[in-house]
Amino acid sequence: xxxxxxxxxxxxxxxxxxRSSDVLNPATGEVIAxxxxxxxxxxxxxxxxxxxxQPGWAATNPQRxxxxxxxxxxxxxxxxxxxxxLVSLEHGKVLLDGRGDVQRGLEVIEVCMGAPALMKGEYTxxxxxxxxxxxxxxxxxxxxxxxxxxxxAMIPLWKMGPALVAGNAxxxxxxxxxPSTAMRLAxxxxxxxxxxxxLQVVNGDKExxxxxxxxxxxxxxxxxxxxxxxxxxxxxxxxxGKRAQCFGGAKNHMIIxxxxxxxxxxxxxxxxxxGAAGExxxxxxxxxxxxxxxxxxxxxxxxxxxxxxxxxxxxxxNDVDFGPVITAQAKERIEGLIDSGVAAGAxxxxxxxxxxxxxxxNGFYVGPSLxxxxxxxxxxxxQEIFGPVLSVxxxxxxxxxxxxIIDNDYGNGTAIFTADGDTARDFAARVNVGMVxxxxxxxxxxxxxTFGGWKKSAFGDLNQYGPDALRFYTKTKTxxxxxxxxxxxxxxxxxxxxx
Numbered sequence: 340x341x342x343x344x345x346x347x348x349x350x351x352x353x354x355x356x357x358r359s360s361d362v363l364n365p366a367t368g369e370v371i372a373x374x375x376x377x378x379x380x381x382x383x384x385x386x387x388x389x390x391x392x393q394p395g396w397a398a399t400n401p402q403r404x405x406x407x408x409x410x411x412x413x414x415x416x417x418x419x420x421x422x423x424x425l426v427s428l429e430h431g432k433v434l435l436d437g438r439g440d441v442q443r444g445l446e447v448i449e450v451c452m453g454a455p456a457l458m459k460g461e462y463t464x465x466x467x468x469x470x471x472x473x474x475x476x477x478x479x480x481x482x483x484x485x486x487x488x489x490x491x492a493m494i495p496l497w498k499m500g501p502a503l504v505a506g507n508a509x510x511x512x513x514x515x516x517x518p519s520t521a522m523r524l525a526x527x528x529x530x531x532x533x534x535x536x537x538l539q540v541v542n543g544d545k546e547x548x549x550x551x552x553x554x555x556x557x558x559x560x561x562x563x564x565x566x567x568x569x570x571x572x573x574x575x576x577x578x579x580g581k582r583a584q585c586f587g588g589a590k591n592h593m594i595i596x597x598x599x600x601x602x603x604x605x606x607x608x609x610x611x612x613x614g615a616a617g618e619x620x621x622x623x624x625x626x627x628x629x630x631x632x633x634x635x636x637x638x639x640x641x642x643x644x645x646x647x648x649x650x651x652x653x654x655x656x657n658d659v660d661f662g663p664v665i666t667a668q669a670k671e672r673i674e675g676l677i678d679s680g681v682a683a684g685a686x687x688x689x690x691x692x693x694x695x696x697x698x699x700x701n702g703f704y705v706g707p708s709l710x711x712x713x714x715x716x717x718x719x720x721x722q723e724i725f726g727p728v729l730s731v732x733x734x735x736x737x738x739x740x741x742x743x744i745i746d747n748d749y750g751n752g753t754a755i756f757t758a759d760g761d762t763a764r765d766f767a768a769r770v771n772v773g774m775v776x777x778x779x780x781x782x783x784x785x786x787x788x789t790f791g792g793w794k795k796s797a798f799g800d801l802n803q804y805g806p807d808a809l810r811f812y813t814k815t816k817t818x819x820x821x822x823x824x825x826x827x828x829x830x831x832x833x834x835x836x837x838x
Contacts, residue, residue: 341372343518345381345542346525348388349535355381360515360544365431365663366652368701374518377543379550382510385539386556389481389508392536397478397506401455404504408451410531415445415496418527422520426491427653429517431662431703432615434653437492444496446786447804454504457809471820476813478506479558479582483551485572486521487564488514488665489618489725495521497790498561499528499538501808508537512551516665518542552576559812561803562586563620565723566749566795573798584799584811586792588723589751592625592732593780594740594766596757597633603778604756605640611754611780612729613648613707616661620796621752621774621781624724625713626731627740634733638688638711641729645689645707652699663703664726670703673726677708680719680730686711691727715743723749737762745771750793754780773797 343362344353354375362372377385396404415422423437432440460474484498495511502509513521518540525540541547551557552575559582562572566587576583593611595604611623626641628634651659664670674692681687691706705726713720713730720730734740744753754776755766763777773792776782784790784805791802801811 340370343372343374343522343542345375345377345385346522346538346540347385348392348539349529351522354542362429362516362518363666364428365665366654366699366702368667368703371428372519374515374542376515377541377547377550379546379553382541382543382547382550383554385510385541386481386554388536389510389539390556392534393478393480393506393508396503396508396534396537399506401458401504401506404506405452405454407528407532408448408454408500408504411528411533412445412448412452414527414531415441415448415524418523422492422523425520425523426517427662429519430488430491430618431665432618432653433655433659433662435657436615436661437653440490441492443783443786444490444493444500447497448500450786450804451500451504454809457806458505458813460815466819467821469822471822472817473820474815474817476505476809477816478813480507481510481556482507482559482812483510483512483557483561485512485548485551485560485562485564486514488516489615489620491517491520492524494563495524497804497808499524501804502561502812503528503533503538505809505812507812509539510551510557511538511540512543512547513540515542515544548572549575552579552581555579557581559583560585561811563803569798582799582811584797584801584803586620586797586803587795588749589620589622589792589796590625590720590723590747590749591621591623591752591754592627592744592747593623593754593756593776594737594744595626595628595633595637596737596755596759596762597630598758599633599756599778600758601633601636601640605637605644607754607756607780608637608641608729609644609648613645613661613727616664616705617727618664618725619781621783623754623780624729625720626729627734627743628731629734629737629740631733634711634731638731641709642688645709645729648707650694650704650706651696652702661727664705665703667703669726670705673705673724673728676719676722676724676726677728680710680713680717683717683719685713685717685719685730715746741766741770745769748795751796752776752782752792754778754782773802
């Protein structure tokens, strides 16, 4: 059986803890590998190697670091099919989604090629008599990224690209459920010219996470996962004096106005609600039609589209729409929430429970489910399901629909479908959510903007990728320089303006 260790100091090394975890193929339920789970001692050794390597990497000028990113991007492109296969094998998403996972991460690496411009400081000549004032951005040192199972390539690349090109060394702890993609990316980064020790991949569970949070050398932590764990990591990291950006769960709503193109809205909901089996923090899980007529028209269009969706393994070809969920426990939880929705009185229009795929009976499959007449007090509404379940919450008017989103605890993404520009502009201005789509169901910004939610979807002041990422992974130093040519001698004891 395949044994997955760690990537330390530029090479694969076996784990020494004696602890490991099963890596499953969700499509079959079979164990396909064992991944080592690091102890605090192993994590500390990786950090020590990173600390040793980081000064030399920081001293490499930004343009040369950007050239490593250029070569890294070339290698990711060259190995796109291999990386997508690794993603799909361990996560279960279809190959088209696997390629998208890699591609969206690659786009951040491409933006990192512009780090020499993004990291420029400011300069004021002659700020006072013989005085120049300037600022510079410098790396933090050793930083860490803790990434989730649902995007085994994209989110590690979102973390490592900005951190590394800024001159930091990084400790990456990927999900122990999907470790192989991060390990392969580390190999490709090394091939691209990244020096030994600058990127370490340490596999592990909570013990490794806590060791990261408590290690004094690590200066910053980036995390993506569920809200309870995001809160835990943010609190512990901050209490230990680290910077932290922690992104949590979501409950993303899409308002459908009466003037919307219903066919396009239905297509958008099916793609955004059921793609990747709903295991996306930007999935639309709540449709909010405004008016009873809008709701009826929407349901009429949704049902046949949902019933045509094909669920199966990623090896099933291009006609498979989405694959299994990540574990048997996830399947049980999702189907339990569907049960709770039925018990609470919601109308289960399409039932995805109990799905079995011939030849893959032990896989973790959940069929697409659609609820109508869901209300905000139901668990099916309140909880992030993270599965292929779409809930319809009917509202009588636009203001009630908007209030539903404003009152929700989460604020990751949202959308509105309408033909009216005034309504769209009002929605974008007033909704308290970090990413907004107008006639666009999954509003993940392009990589030269920035990704981040509000409310309980995010903890920390700076977002992922784009300009915010370079700010997060650097600190600003401001220099006031005086040259004494033409300046009279004298002692100044008062604090005064430079002029």
